[in-house]
Amino acid sequence: MLAKRTYTTTHPWITFDLGSEKFSPQTWMLLGEATSKAKHIAGVPLAPAAAKTLYQVFLAKGARATTAIEGNTLTEEQVVAQVEGKLHLPPSQQYLQQEVQNIIDACNVLVNSLANGGPKKIDLEFCCSLNSMVLKNLELESGVNPGEIRHHSVVVGNVYRGAPPEDCAYLMEQMCAKIEEIDSVGEDRQHLAILTALFSHIYLALIHPFGDGNGRTARLLEYYILLRAGLPQPTGHLLSNHYNMTRSKYYSELDKISKSGGETRNFVSYALQGFVDGLKDQIKYIRNEQINVTWTNYVHGLFEGQKGVADLRRRALVLQLGLQKEPVKISELMDMNVRTAREYAGKTDKTMTRDINLLEDMQLIRRLPGRRVEACKDIIKAFLPWRAKHQDAA
Structure with missing residues (x-):
């Protein structure tokens, strides 16, 4: 008989069940709206300069957001300059620049990998590679190694204790297997991908498998799952933007999951509402660019x-x-x-x-x-x- 794993006693809420059967009608409507709006964005051609700007602006927003949640103080203007290779900071602030550059590099690596090699299987090795990119060239506490599962106990924000270290690798393997299982369902991939992205974020955060960078790794995995399913690149950053803009509620909703015994409905609803709001803003940006093009053509026609x-x-x-x-x-x-x-x-x-x-x-x-x-x-x-x-x- 197999020995009972420690986490089943200490972390019984880690069940790898999103509980979608309990979602409210409003949550399902938000999911449908998010899927529809993402498809609209994917189908709209933009002028090369506008497309490049959209890519750079939301890459900068996403990189800033996911690092700002963890305390990085660079402004959006500074991160845009970093994306453009124009940011110069004094030595005392270069660690902030490195944190952001790691996310920029990771996002570009994931996009290039999808473009040139196709989707990768999400497994423990892949998740470790994400954490390795997140923590690259950063000064870390003793015992923290980029891309390696921790061997010690961790407490998150003096409130939440991560899963037992002896169970982390096992739990991550179970999480990845569930992600791949959902991905194999032959239904609307984008519809499922949004839920799968949230699932991965929630459970990686609950497991907290790495010595550092767990939040950034969870959001990077979330980003990759969205892109892997075919959502347009700029939309992949919207969830991180939402979490950063509503940081206190983000932490509150994550905290509620463990305290409620694994109830994820509130977090999913909260995340989807922010995702839809972000998609609406992107559509406004794209619509404005289309108006600019039409205006330019109209003026040229009159002259x-x-x-x-x-x-x-x-x-x-x-x-x-x-x-x-x-x-x-x-x-x-x-x-x-x-x-x-x-x-x-x-x-x-x-x-x-x-x-x-x-x-x-x-x-x-x-x-x-x-x-x-x-x-x-x-x-x-x-x-x-x-x-x-x-x-x-x-």
Whole structure:
């Protein structure tokens, strides 16, 4: 007869059961909405520059979020600079930079692996490799080795004790086997992948198998499972963003799982709501990029056949104005960017006034109080299908 494992007494809530049969109708609706919105994002082409920006912005947001949860203090602007290879910090802060760079590198490794070699089997070795990437080149406490299952007991936040060290490898193998079992079901892969990602996050956090970096490893595994199922790369970072923005509730919901004997419904509902909210924000970003492209094409269409120097100058002015988030004072128009400064160098105020009047006659810009102007980009909305104004725009 096999000896009873220690965790069955100390951690009876580690059952590897997500309890989906107990989900509320609202939770299932959120799951369906998340799946649908992710598919919409995956099917929308973007201009190369916009696609690159979307990738970099959400990679930076994700890397910052998952490290900020653990106390990293770099700002989003600093992490964007790190993604671009432009961040320079003093020696005393370089460990913060290394923590973030590890996540950036890990995300890129996982994406490249999927793109070039296809999906990998999720097993204990794979999970250990994730932890190794998370902890690479960081100063760690004695007894903590990157990518190795711990051999000592750990307490998380002075509240939660991780699973017994002698059971960690076994529990991780059981978790991975369950993930692969769910993945083999021949149903909607993305629908299941979202639940599987949450499952992996919950149980890796409950087991806490590594000496350090368990939270970051759990969120990285969550990210990989989403991408492996075909969700678009930027959406993979949204759960980490949500957890970071609602950090106290994130820890509270995780804590409730063990205290309730393994009840996961609240965490799943909390995570799905944040995921859907993040998807809505991404859709708004993409919709805005599509409006920008349509606006640019519309302006070029109105100037078609007009090749004069003044025509090109006015077209450049209105296109640049369309990129501004706020109305611009007329006195500041020529300073919007290098091109407008060059186009109006040596020109008098009368030239600017004449150009504004002509663009206003073309219904491309409008004057506002305070001697300000803005591009009439809202005209693009007239090209959208009609619907009653009170309907939800999401």
